[in-house]
Amino acid sequence: MKRNLIFLAMSLASFPALAKDGRAIVDFFSNPYQWGFLIAMLFLSLALYVVNKALNTIREISAPKAIEDPSVAAVEAATEEKPRSFMQILTDAKPIEKEADILLDHDYDGIHELDNSLPPWWLYGFYLSIVFAFIYMIRFHIMGGPSSEDEFNTAMAEGQAEVDAYLASAKDLIDENSVFLLTDAGRIASGKKIFDEKCVSCHLADGGGLVGPNLTDDYWLHGDGIKEVFSTIKYGVPSKGMIAWRVELNPGAMQEVASYVLSLRGTTPANPKSPEGILIEPAKEVQTPDTTESVDSTNISETATIQE
Ligand code: HEC
Structure with missing residues (x-):
């Protein structure tokens, strides 16, 4: 458990590093992908916890018991009364000692089957997905929520607006090399x-x-x-x-x-x-943004001055 908490804390500590160009953490959480990442992180922690727990159980079971130790019986007795652990609540699995109660009488070449109840974590997740699907269907197929295509178009329009805003400011990016004659x-x-x-x-x-x-x-x-x-x-x-x-x-x-x-x-x-x-004779051709070079002006020197 301790190790899990350390893992989770370290994942969380790495978040600010993932936030691009030092933007505020608030910004970071406005992104749905980051939320997905966080949830995936939590799931991973949970999975690690479960695996760790299972490994511990296996270790306990397989460890040779000191039969001569009288306290073992006492410990076992204590185990009986123990309140249900978090894992048991999560999986609703029968303790190994009581597996005989749920053993089915099928025998597949010596392999037996247990009639465990569905793990509540899974079951409620399943119910939740049904509710979600229901709400989703009403929202997007009956009440006419935006389709993927609509969302795409909105995103494109937003992008175009950003480009336009940039181009509007780009008129100030002109210098003597890129300047062109305005006709507007x-x-x-x-x-x-x-x-x-x-x-x-x-x-x-x-x-x-x-x-x-x-x-x-x-x-x-x-x-x-x-x-x-x-x-x-x-x-x-x-x-x-x-x-x-x-x-x-x-x-x-x-x-x-x-x-x-x-x-x-x-x-x-x-x-x-x-x-x-x-x-300098006026240029005959009409100037366009690309052909800003007009008449031949190579022979102009700054000091040339003709007075009439
Ligand atoms: C304080 C007086 C003054 C003001 C104000 C002034 N100019 Fe000039 N400008 C001059 C002088 C003097 C010259 C000639 C420079 C030289 O002899 O090389 C000149 C030259 C020019 C030339 C070059 C002409 C050529 O024959 O090559 C252009 C173009 C020009 N000015 C545009 C402008 C514009 C546009 C403004 C306003 C934003 C402006 N000037 C404001 C005094 C002024």
Whole structure:
């Protein structure tokens, strides 16, 4: 018994180790599989206990009895009166001394059969399974509880919701290598909002340029591709007065404002600043998320400045 308790205690002690990435023990028990595991553990302990007990009984029976010891009879007498042990309650088995009472008169080549009553632990488990089956049938076949297919669909929908939530936050995982030109009107509008708030003081509301260069013409200091414009906005040109916006704007916002800046190209501002940078012909092909590289901009150097 002591050994069983130690085994059970050790199994229980190992539980927190099984809980993934240090989550709370409460979390752990919300999982039906963990409950199954716990129950299996208890059953195993019980089975060990039963086996242990049986082994002890066999050992007792097979041990040679010291007949000359007068106390043996006294011990046996005491055994008669002993209250039923836990094992006896569990199995309702006749003690070996009384087996003759339930011996059937069949004789199979010398093998005899005992008419033991069904072990209560098994019998009540069986009744319980009948009750369970009954409730299960009513719940799932009459009252229309969710079928396996429904449960599958629910789980899939939950999974999809998680993916959507992740993708919604993924817009902030963009950097200058993965950025692409947005075409979604809503997000370009968000870009305009950011531009009106943060950029007009230097670039003017129509992008015509003031302290900063004209953003509507074909002359660029730092390249006209979405990746280049995104980089310029992200890292700025601190020595020239262009702020590094990454401290203030998250990547999604920088992608929006960069896309808005590029949408200004080719518009006619009221008061255009004279061109700075080098002439880059606008890309003919429509940009898609995969082909973010636009016109050949390899010959752009940061210092190239053409004033007209
Ligand atoms: C404090 C003034 C200032 C503000 C505010 C400012 N910029 Fe600039 N910006 C500049 C200057 C100056 C340059 C030119 C840098 C250089 O000479 O290299 C520049 C350059 C740029 C360029 C590169 C243009 C090219 O020819 O390559 C882009 C794109 C740009 N700014 C976008 C923005 C956006 C978007 C915002 C708002 C989020 C913004 N800027 C806010 C001053 C500013």
